[in-house]
Amino acid sequence: MMAALRERAIVSSRSVPSLPRHVRIQYDPVRQAFAVLSPEKVFWPNEISLDILRRCNGQSSVERIIADLAADYEAYPRDVAADVVAFLQEWSDKLLVKL
Amino acid sequence: MSEPLLPPIGMLAELTHRCPLQCPYCSNPVELLKADRELDTQTWLDLFSQAADLGVLQVHLSGGEPTLRRDFEQLIAGLSARGVYTNLITAGVGIAEGRIEAFAEAGLDHLQLSFQGARPATTDRIGNHRGSHEKKLETAHRARAAGLPLTINAPVHRHNIEEVPEFIDLALSLDAERLEIANVQYAGWALANRDRLMPDLAAVNRQADIVAAARERLAGIMTIDFVTPDYFAIYPKPCMGGWARDAFMVAPDGTVLPCHAAQTIPSLRFERFGDRRLAEIWTDSPAFNAFRGTDWMHEPCRSCERREIDWGGCRCQAMAIAGDATATDPACVKSPIHNRMAMLTDAAQAKAAPEGKESFIFRRIGAATRPDTRAEPAH
Ligand code: SF4
Ligand code: SF4
Numbered sequence: 001m002m003a004a005l006r007e008r009a010i011v012s013s014r015s016v017p018s019l020p021r022h023v024r025i026q027y028d029p030v031r032q033a034f035a036v037l038s039p040e041k042v043f044w045p046n047e048i049s050l051d052i053l054r055r056c057n058g059q060s061s062v063e064r065i066i067a068d069l070a071a072d073y074e075a076y077p078r079d080v081a082a083d084v085v086a087f088l089q090e091w092s093d094k095l096l097v098k099l
Numbered sequence: 100m101s102e103p104l105l106p107p108i109g110m111l112a113e114l115t116h117r118c119p120l121q122c123p124y125c126s127n128p129v130e131l132l133k134a135d136r137e138l139d140t141q142t143w144l145d146l147f148s149q150a151a152d153l154g155v156l157q158v159h160l161s162g163g164e165p166t167l168r169r170d171f172e173q174l175i176a177g178l179s180a181r182g183v184y185t186n187l188i189t190a191g192v193g194i195a196e197g198r199i200e201a202f203a204e205a206g207l208d209h210l211q212l213s214f215q216g217a218r219p220a221t222t223d224r225i226g227n228h229r230g231s232h233e234k235k236l237e238t239a240h241r242a243r244a245a246g247l248p249l250t251i252n253a254p255v256h257r258h259n260i261e262e263v264p265e266f267i268d269l270a271l272s273l274d275a276e277r278l279e280i281a282n283v284q285y286a287g288w289a290l291a292n293r294d295r296l297m298p299d300l301a302a303v304n305r306q307a308d309i310v311a312a313a314r315e316r317l318a319g320i321m322t323i324d325f326v327t328p329d330y331f332a333i334y335p336k337p338c339m340g341g342w343a344r345d346a347f348m349v350a351p352d353g354t355v356l357p358c359h360a361a362q363t364i365p366s367l368r369f370e371r372f373g374d375r376r377l378a379e380i381w382t383d384s385p386a387f388n389a390f391r392g393t394d395w396m397h398e399p400c401r402s403c404e405r406r407e408i409d410w411g412g413c414r415c416q417a418m419a420i421a422g423d424a425t426a427t428d429p430a431c432v433k434s435p436i437h438n439r440m441a442m443l444t445d446a447a448q449a450k451a452a453p454e455g456k457e458s459f460i461f462r463r464i465g466a467a468t469r470p471d472t473r474a475e476p477a478h
Contacts, residue, residue: 006274008319022209022248022276026182030106030154037184039209039250039277040324042108042156093318095276 009099011062011088018058020098025053038096048073052087056097062088104382104391106154111348111359114143114174115163119192120226122215123292123459124254124283126359127163128350131464136352140170142373144177146349149377151181161188163351166198172205179206186211188252191238192231199238203245210242211250211279216258217265225258227461239273250277255306256289256296258457263306267313271321278321280310282328286360286415288462295457297447303331330440334405335412335428342390342414347381355380357387360415364424390414395425399433 009015019025028035034050036043045053051072055065066084070077091097116131138146147158158178165171166189178185187202191212202210212235215225219232242249251270255263263280270278282303283289283296298306307327314323329335339346343357350356353372361367367386381387389395393406400411411417412428420429420439427434452458 006320020248020276021246024184024208026156028154028156030152035156037156037208039186039211039248040279095319095322 009092011085011092011099013061013063013066015062015088015099016058016060017056017062017065017088017092018098019053019056020095023096025050036096048083049087052084053091053097056088105345107150107345107347107381108155109157109159109346110150110155111159111161111346112143112147112165113161113163113348113350114165114168114171115351117167118163118190118462119167120164120190120215120228120231121461121463122226122254123288123461124225124256124296125288125462126284127287127462128360128362129288129291131462132351133464137168138351138353138372140173142353143170143174146353146372146377147174147178147183148181149372151178151183153378153381155183157184157186159186159188164190164192166194166202172198172201175202175205175207179208184208189213189238190226190231191235192226192228193234194238194241199241199247200245203247207247209250210247211252212239212242213252213254214266214269215254217253217262217269221259221262224455225459227459236273239275243274249273249275250279251275252279252281254281254283255298256283257298257302257451258296258454260298260302260306263309264313267309267317267321267323271317275321277324279324279326280306281324281326284326284329286363286413286419288460290360290419291460293443294447294450295452295459297330297444298328299448300331300444303328329413329416329430330444332430333432335409335416335430337409338413338416338428341392341410343381343387344391344410347387355384357390358413358415360419361386363415364418366424390424397425397427399431400427403433 023036023038025034025036033044036045051069055068066077066081070080088097092099115137116127117134175185185207186209187207188211214222214235216222222232223229239249251273253266267278285293289296310323310325339358348356348359354369355372356369367389369386370380370384396406396411400406412430414424416428416430417426418424421436429436429439431437
């Protein structure tokens with residue numbers, strides 16, 4: 001009956017991640033920090049996580065995100081790639097990022 | 100030693116106690132408030148605005164059935180204008196045509212829909228409302244059609260714990276992002292019905308295995324949150340994330356409370372919004388400060404390495420079972436009366452009526468003060 005309506009998405013360099021409707025990033029003036037709001041939880045991402053999440057805009061590919069972050073952090077893309085992919089897979093598995 | 104007072108993140112607003120259903124596990128207090136005690140629109144809007152100023156990022160709009168408030172759209176709009184994340188917690192019965200779309204338009208972020216059973220007969224029997232299951236299915240479809248993200252909430256007890264696999268299928272078939280399988284917390288009406296609702300250990304263990312396997316299988320497809328059962332626990336839950344630590348709730352008449360059942364602690368007096376500003380209640384109310392942090396703790400909590408993990412557990416459960424709100428939550432294995440939990444679950448099993456013949460104390464105004472009718476034949 002419940003033929004899988006969705007399938008687990010796996011991150012690839014061509015995935016174009018975005019935030020689903022039930023997740024949003026918001027600046028909190030009281031705590032002076034960015035919060036990620038989701039149905040039950042509020043997350044306080046660290047700087048790098050925030051940099052990844054902000055690039056989940058439904059336009060940039062994972063490859064592009066990695067290249068941008070590498071440029072910002074003055075690192076080689078291959079050094080940031082694994083972390084970015086692992087992060088996106090984890091958030092996608094929790095349905096907090098759409099691939 | 101005590102940490103600085105932080106602003107609250109979450110608020111649970113019980114807009115009304117009115118509800119078309121009569122669930123015997125309802126977390127509302129047994130003394131339900133009538134409609135004439137509810138805050139008016141402007142007062143709720145003021146309260147929401149003060150909550151946002153104070154640092155609240157997320158408001159759960161609950162009840163009773165919150166959509167019975169005709170101003171519900173207006174309340175959502177007020178919150179969303181302040182950037183507050185709004186979550187509607189609904190029974191999904193009797194929501195008029197066009198309103199769910201209006202909620203979405205007003206800025207509702209998320210909808211959480213309860214199912215009393217995965218089977219129509221169970222839903223209708225537990226909520227004591229014929230046809231409710233069908234209406235809930237329709238609400239789920241309308242919510243998805245309006246583009247709203249959906250969580251299915253399944254409150255679990257003896258009479259539906261074997262339906263857990265069906266709850267998982269149901270939530271998938273309704274295209275929910277999240278399923279919350281929540282073992283009933285025995286407070287409010289659930290405490291009054293404890294013997295009628297408590298599952299047995301074997302069923303609890305089967306359920307835990309099923310949920311663990313499903314979570315793994317459904318990674319990236321549907322999130323399953325699992326509220327574990329207290330009476331079978333080794334350690335207690337950090338009730339509300341710690342007393343008056345990062346969340347609070349407001350009753351329909353504006354009484355500001357650290358948790359659902361706080362009014363069962365006779366030594367505490369609670370304040371109403373309107374008599375005082377929300378920020379003052381949060382910081383200064385003696386009831387909020389009574390169990391904040393760890394200074395109030397006795398042994399074994401006082402020197403326990405988990406004291407800032409679970410904050411000594413639930414104060415109301417300590418009150419209900421130990422008769423002392425400052426005691427260690429009896430759900431904790433270190434509590435001197437922890438064995439009472441097993442005695443209570445055993446006693447509940449001994450009194451269990453044959454399936455389908457349970458005479459619940461249904462949630463309605465005045466019902467809990469009526470004499471126990473369970474010795475009478477079922478009708
Ligand atoms: S638990 Fe049942 S009776 Fe209580 S508010 Fe929810 S739907 Fe209504
Ligand atoms: S003794 Fe107190 S602090 Fe320690 S685990 Fe038990 S309830 Fe928690």
